[in-house]
Amino acid sequence: MSSTTKASNVSAEGTGGEAVDRRVFVGAAMGAVGVCYLAAIGYPVYRYLASPVERAEAQAAVTEVTLPEAHKLPRKSALMFKFGPFTALLIHHEDGTWSAFNAKCTHLGCTVKYEPHNNRIFCECHGGIYDARSGANTGGPPPRPLQVYQVKVSETGVVVSKS
Amino acid sequence: MASLYGWLDERLGLEELLEFARHKTVPVHKHTFWYYWGGISLFFFIVQLFTGVLLLVYYRPGPEAYDSVRQITYDINFGWLIRSTHSWAANLMLVAIFVHMFSVFFMKAYRKPREFGWWSGLVLLLMTMLFGFSGYLLPMDELAYFATKIGLEMPEKIPWIGPKIASLLRGGLEVNEFTVQRFFALHVVILPLAFLPLLGFHLWLVQKHGNAVPPSEEAKPVEQRRTMPFFPNFLAKDLAMWLIALNVLAVLAALFPWQLGEQADPTKAPPPGIHPEWYFMSMFYVLELFQGTWGLAVSMGIFTLGLVLWTLIPFYDPDSRNGKRARQATWFGLVVVLILTATTILGYWGVYGKGH
Numbered sequence: 001m002s003s004t005t006k007a008s009n010v011s012a013e014g015t016g017g018e019a020v021d022r023r024v025f026v027g028a029a030m031g032a033v034g035v036c037y038l039a040a041i042g043y044p045v046y047r048y049l050a051s052p053v054e055r056a057e058a059q060a061a062v063t064e065v066t067l068p069e070a071h072k073l074p075r076k077s078a079l080m081f082k083f084g085p086f087t088a089l090l091i092h093h094e095d096g097t098w099s100a101f102n103a104k105c106t107h108l109g110c111t112v113k114y115e116p117h118n119n120r121i122f123c124e125c126h127g128g129i130y131d132a133r134s135g136a137n138t139g140g141p142p143p144r145p146l147q148v149y150q151v152k153v154s155e156t157g158v159v160v161s162k163s
Numbered sequence: 164m165a166s167l168y169g170w171l172d173e174r175l176g177l178e179e180l181l182e183f184a185r186h187k188t189v190p191v192h193k194h195t196f197w198y199y200w201g202g203i204s205l206f207f208f209i210v211q212l213f214t215g216v217l218l219l220v221y222y223r224p225g226p227e228a229y230d231s232v233r234q235i236t237y238d239i240n241f242g243w244l245i246r247s248t249h250s251w252a253a254n255l256m257l258v259a260i261f262v263h264m265f266s267v268f269f270m271k272a273y274r275k276p277r278e279f280g281w282w283s284g285l286v287l288l289l290m291t292m293l294f295g296f297s298g299y300l301l302p303m304d305e306l307a308y309f310a311t312k313i314g315l316e317m318p319e320k321i322p323w324i325g326p327k328i329a330s331l332l333r334g335g336l337e338v339n340e341f342t343v344q345r346f347f348a349l350h351v352v353i354l355p356l357a358f359l360p361l362l363g364f365h366l367w368l369v370q371k372h373g374n375a376v377p378p379s380e381e382a383k384p385v386e387q388r389r390t391m392p393f394f395p396n397f398l399a400k401d402l403a404m405w406l407i408a409l410n411v412l413a414v415l416a417a418l419f420p421w422q423l424g425e426q427a428d429p430t431k432a433p434p435p436g437i438h439p440e441w442y443f444m445s446m447f448y449v450l451e452l453f454q455g456t457w458g459l460a461v462s463m464g465i466f467t468l469g470l471v472l473w474t475l476i477p478f479y480d481p482d483s484r485n486g487k488r489a490r491q492a493t494w495f496g497l498v499v500v501l502i503l504t505a506t507t508i509l510g511y512w513g514v515y516g517k518g519h
Binding site for chain 1: 217220238239240241242244245409
């Protein structure tokens with residue numbers, strides 16, 4: 001403390017450019033130390049809060065989900081399931097073919113559903129319409145088609161995978 | 164920038180605040196060091212708010228309490244650090260408060276017109292102990308379970324209405340998941356809501372009356388007393404103290420991480436060497452001293468009487484004339500410090516040391 005008073009006295013007498021420099025230096029050094037402290041506190045706090053996010057991201061790296069028993073799904077019906085952290089939709093069409101999509105509406109993220117009587121995928125939130133086979137956005141506000149997954153059907157179940 | 168300041172000042176009266184800050188001074192004398200301890204206590208309280216809210220993000224009261232604390236301690240990134248910081252800061256906050264209280268006592272800062280500062284401070288201390296007691300149960304490990312079980316025996320022993328009170332606090336006849344849930348409500352909502360306005364009152368009184376000076380300074384004529392501006396000089400020193408406190412806390416929390424014991428199991432006996440936390444040790448040692456039918460009543464009576472005398476000291480020693488009463492108050496304080504220290508040490512060595 002005493003050195004600062006001395007420094008300010010010197011600069012007040014107008015003889016010290018050096019004293020001002022010292023003041024600037026001390027200010028900058030304190031600022032730098034402050035930033036280090038903030039970083040040392042901020043980093044653990046950020047990682048702490050981001051823990052579940054990191055876990056979900058690890059889950060989201062999943063590229064394949066096996067749905068045992070799903071091959072028994074009747075035609076003209078659908079099954080909602082979890083693809084990693086995301087909600088997904090498996091459709092068994094009338095002609096026996098299969099489609100699977102990420103069920104997140106591309107408009108504002110609601111969960112879409114399969115409507116067998118209209119043979120389309122519909123979003124209740126804002127009336128978005130998608131084609132049940134291709135996932136193409138055919139009506140309403142959605143800007144993009146649904147994310148499409150690949151489907152492989154076997155005797156034991158259905159394997160859904162990201163392309 | 165200047166026009167923005169003007170705009171705000173017109174509406175909020177910033178200039179008045181600055182004017183107040185410019186005029187606020189802190190006495191400078193050989194006991195100035197003790198003025199920091201209220202601020203240090205406040206710093207630890209702020210740390211508790213911050214880390215407490217962070218723990219709240221993952222803690223689940225009720226039947227899953229232990230598992231959620233296990234997750235925080237072992238699974239969540241840096242969860243061990245947040246929890247450890249919360250536990251250590253709780254202990255350091257109590258240390259700081261005790262130092263603050265005894266320094267206020269011996270500097271006779273409870274004298275007229277500062278009685279309400281003394282009383283609000285005592286209530287804040289009791290609340291801090293309640294914070295400690297209620298928070299201690301939340302992990303629901305063995306130590307937490309038994310500490311609460313034993314602690315709730317105190318209200319249990321109050322004549323006639325005791326068992327009712329204890330059962331209501333417990334949410335049952337024994338500690339169970341309902342106890343955790345209501346202690347949680349106490350710890351994170353009820354106590355903070357009561358604590359914060361009282362803390363505001365306590366701090367406002369310091370602004371209103373300014374810092375007290377010890378009798379040795381009172382004796383000097385006014386022109387011989389030295390002061391320093393609060394802003395920025397004392398504030399800078401205050402912040403330096405906070406920085407030291409933060410460093411001590413960081414070292415303790417990181418190098419001695421707070422442990423999590425076995426999950427509480429009501430069908431198991433406590434582990435050997437179990438003992439109360441240090442800030443309850445003195446009380447429990449006195450409880451052990453007086454055994455038999457009336458033992459509890461006698462020891463609780465002693466503590467209650469001590470607390471009442473401690474509270475009433477501003478009436479006994481009200482003015483700045485250093486007469487007989489002032490000397491007696493000092494002796495009383497020394498005796499209290501001696502008894503508390505001795506019983507705490509004896510507690511660790513004696514009754515509770517046998518398990519080790």
